[in-house]
Amino acid sequence: MKLGVLLSGGKDSLFACYRAMEKEEVVCLITVVSRNDESYMFHTPNIHLAALQAEAAGLPLVEVETAGEEERELDDLQRAIALARDEHGIEGVVTGAILSVYQATRVQRICAGLGLWCFNPLWHTDQAAYMEALLAAGFRVLIAGVFAEPFDETWLGREIDADTLAELRRLADRYRISLTGEGGELETFVTDAPFFTQRIVVDEASVTYRNHNGRYTIRQARLVAK
């Protein structure tokens, strides 16, 4: 089955892509670039680098821009998925949704309307096991946004390795936050994945932070051989 994967640039969409590749044929990535930082549907930090990730994965990218207004941005998502169907012959869509009924419901409805399959391979996954599998598979993931207590600016740009995961686990227990950032506490950016033929190196980035709300914006990045 030919599938398109909704790509946010973060770990969940790229791990869902990895899972889909194990069982079906992924023929393209699909990104909706939101101009609204508070988008209900679409992850925003570093979304401008989705094209670099697609190139690293050796997959074509279908990219559509949205103003990011609630519900109206769904029309733009539908447009992107329809474009992927028409240009790449996708029969279904894969998302990295874990717990968000809001996101899953809307993507399911769009796919149903377009006559496409919809898969959510991380749906209600065991979050600790998922994070361990992510690292074990060789994903390299940076923290690209923090949006909750207790995260301070030292977390921005930090790579999630075994030590960071252990710290996240302690904080998740203490502050009742989700380990994966599914509750919007964290956003991430993937610089390497097992199916990337090249990895991403960040040459320049800037940090903005205030009151447990910060972003790590990558200004310059490039692909290097693995």
Place this chain on the structure above:
Amino acid sequence: MILIVDLGYRENSLGLDEFVMPIVHIVREAGADCCIRHFTDIDEDILRQADGVILCGTALRDNLFADRIGEFAWLEGFEKPVLGICAGMQVLTLIFGGSIEACGEIGMTDIRVTAADPLFDGRDDFTAYELHTFSVKPPEPFTVLAHSDRCIQAVRHRARPLYGVIFHPEVRSEWVVTRFLHQNGLVA
């Protein structure tokens, strides 16, 4: 041991993680052992070992199970508790002589309990996650337990512990699966 049956379009399909593993997690959390089998791989030995069965749901466009309904003929003579979820409810309906009819719902939906049953733990109404294109016209031995505004939501065999729910209890209604296990003595 609870036999958890994967109704996906093929063994180890991309739907396994989405529709089967969350049920496995609930069953294990409730304290029961379980075994996963694809619907094409059910034999007498595994049915003898199973104390109860859960038939899992499938992706919205995955209806292969209905074309291969003969694979589920074992349900006719199976006396132990069964919970059919979405596709599983459709299978129970077809095996006992009912039919599937178009009735689609996606997302959180209000459900009214219309016939009291221990499965619903005294609730008169609740909300649940829906992901289906079809609902059922249940056969005579089944009674309807719950409705939404559009579709039949739950059925039960009148004489045997066979339940069907068209909603997905693994999303925000895990208690339905846990109740099914407890009321049928499948967990302590």
